[in-house]
Amino acid sequence: MPMENYNIIIIGAGMAGLCAAVEAVSNNVRVLILEKENEIGGSSLLSGRYMAFANTDLQMQEGIQDSTEMLVNDLLTVGDGANERSLVEAYGQHQLETYQWLIEKGVQFHAVQAVSGHSVPRGHQITPKQAIQTLFDLANSNSNVTFLLNADVKRLRKNNEGKVTEVFYVKDGKEFNAIAEDGVIIASGGFSKSETLLNAFAPQLKGALRIGGKGNVGDGIKLAWEQGAWMRDFPFLKGTYGFHPSADGPRKSQGLVFYKGAIIINAEAKRFVNESISYKLIGTKALEQSDGITYQIWDQAIMKESVPGDALYDFDKLLDLGLIEQANSLSELAQKIDVPEKALLETIQTYNSDVSKGVDQQFGRSTLTHNFGNPTTISEGPFYGMRTTVAMLATYAGIAVDEQARVLNPYNEPIEGLYAAGELVGGFHGAGYMTGSSLGKAAIFGRIAVRTAIQNINTESLFVKG
Ligand SMILES: Cc1cc2nc3c(=O)[nH]c(=O)nc-3n(C[C@H](O)[C@H](O)[C@H](O)COP(=O)(O)OP(=O)(O)OC[C@H]3O[C@@H](n4cnc5c(N)ncnc54)[C@H](O)[C@@H]3O)c2cc1C
Structure with a gap:
């Protein structure tokens, strides 16, 4: 030719x-x-x-x-x-x-x-x-x-x-x-x-x-x-935090509930990061946790912020796909996601108390994402947990x-x-x-x-x- x-x-x-x-x-x-x-x-x-x-x-x-x-x-x-x-x-x-x-x-x-x-x-x-x-x-x-x-x-x-x-x-x-x-x-x-x-x-x-x-x-x-x-x-x-471990690309598996108010915990049920910062920086911290295991935890009030059809915020869809655990109490949720119950209750209590006072004494969270929005307590059942990990999506x-x-x-x-x-x-x-x-x-x-x-x-x- x-x-x-x-x-x-x-x-x-x-x-x-x-x-x-x-x-x-x-x-x-x-x-x-x-x-x-x-x-x-x-x-x-x-x-x-x-x-x-x-x-x-x-x-x-x-x-x-x-x-x-x-x-x-x-x-x-x-x-x-x-x-x-x-x-x-x-x-x-x-x-x-x-x-x-x-x-x-x-x-x-x-x-x-x-x-x-x-x-x-x-x-x-x-x-x-x-x-x-x-x-x-x-x-x-x-x-x-x-x-x-x-x-x-x-x-x-x-x-x-x-x-x-x-x-x-x-x-x-x-x-x-x-x-x-x-x-x-x-x-x-x-x-x-x-x-x-x-x-x-x-x-x-x-x-x-x-x-x-x-x-x-x-x-x-x-x-x-x-x-x-x-x-x-x-x-x-850096990787991007917010994917269910079953993610493969085309299938819906990403949920950034933390930008609507969820907290992020590790396998010991402890928070380890300010959830409002860049999901890339959260990703770096998440990979440092034991076995890289982390969960997002939230309540019904935050679940109502689900945006149908949205790539990042359609939490109802993730629930339908079986990627989110739902429980009537935090104790039940701890069992379902296999984290220590006492530690989870303490973590939520400390977070809620800090949110009510307007000061996150542990990690300084004062917004939902970047400079935007106000954190809310995690208090209205049912409660939700999603095993979440980091993906390398783009270099x-x-x-x-x-x-x-x-x-x-x-x-x-x-x-x-x-x-x-x-x-x-x-x-x-x-x-x-x-x-x-x-x-x-x-x-x-x-x-x-x-x-x-x-x-x-x-x-x-x-x-x-x-
Ligand atoms: C799950 C996921 C979610 C994302 N979400 C967002 C988002 O919401 N907002 C955002 O801004 N970014 C997002 N990104 C990143 C963003 O999608 C990409 O960075 C962007 O689309 C890259 O565009 P591009 O045209 O540079 O490359 P691509 O869209 O990847 O296109 C490159 C093309 O080049 C072709 N190619 C490669 N090598 C050769 C070769 N040797 N010869 C000929 N062709 C070749 C490839 O096959 C491909 O088709 C996301 C990425 C992923 C994977």
Whole structure:
């Protein structure tokens, strides 16, 4: 087969790759999209559904006052200042425009929820299948696009001028190559399914479940590495707390009852953490408990906060699936979940007394999540307990890029022709993760990568489209 030429080649068809593809077709450039698996979507399809945007119509309808500045500040606070500020500011600059662009392209947002790391409710809920399919259909129906499934990218190569232009991939057992005249965009997701990379970079997460897109084994990180890319944020790899141990990805198994007021205890029935902090930080503490065993414990008043159909807060559904124990008394619950009864009663009594006084003397909990909401006592039967563990869902560490999504070498110089967007980018989140910012960053930087790559051929369309 003769080698084909495109303006842009996109590796991976998740949120980042598909937003890049739609942005590219809106600018009338020829695009090749290569997806390794036999279906599109990657981890984006499995995701918990939240995208972090500020100052939106949905927030206004709910009377939520928010601003880009607050969003940027929250990202920097949660990242403990270790984030690359220019990337966070680029997110701020393009977030509202990208939210509106997604709506214009047909992506539906249903509701706003309070989620981890935000000072106001800012988790904008999508239905991942609807979003991914809509973006795919838009891109794929354009005659400038060639879309290949089962196309596994193996290697990139620079031309004689040192620009990354050539992409080698394997499809149906045969090797192919194609040329990208204006840019190669790596959007192939993280490495939450790579035992080798997780063991190398995050041995502390050995006890965590592995959940994520099948193809998310870090190929893009290796592709960029080979071209001289610098890497960022590997020391900050963390799991996410809130999964039932039976979790495998597609099946509903996540419940963040602690952000609605549940406490978290270990096998000795003792609290060990402030439950309002990031679920990543809770995850680190949870893995340190005896045998990694922990439970969320709550009462009927908190159960009433269940949100039907929500990815994180549909506790009734988890009860129906048999993943939650229910009991008429705390003593009965202790027996059902096999923790010491006396210790559980003492833990609840101390917590309730502290909540009533307004001071959590043990761990300083004063909110439900981040700065939002007020803790309540656990006192109204029936009572509930869910065995809960940590999952490695998304890696959020990897390729260094600048605010134009250009891949950087160790001296902060762009590697010509090479761009990256989505989960495999490092430097954005810093030391902590704020819910919704991964899908958000995938969409925002997927679009930015295309706009940067094509600026030499189509300058008038840059950064002005809605
Ligand atoms: C259970 C779960 C819940 C989550 N909840 C949220 C949430 O609520 N909010 C949020 O912001 N984030 C959430 N995340 C994280 C978020 O979903 C991901 O970080 C994000 O979707 C990544 O998007 P992406 O486009 O970078 O990668 P992906 O969506 O993973 O897409 C990458 C694609 O590249 C393909 N690929 C890989 N290697 C190659 C190769 N060599 N050649 C060709 N193609 C390749 C993969 O097969 C895949 O289809 C969650 C993740 C999981 C697993």
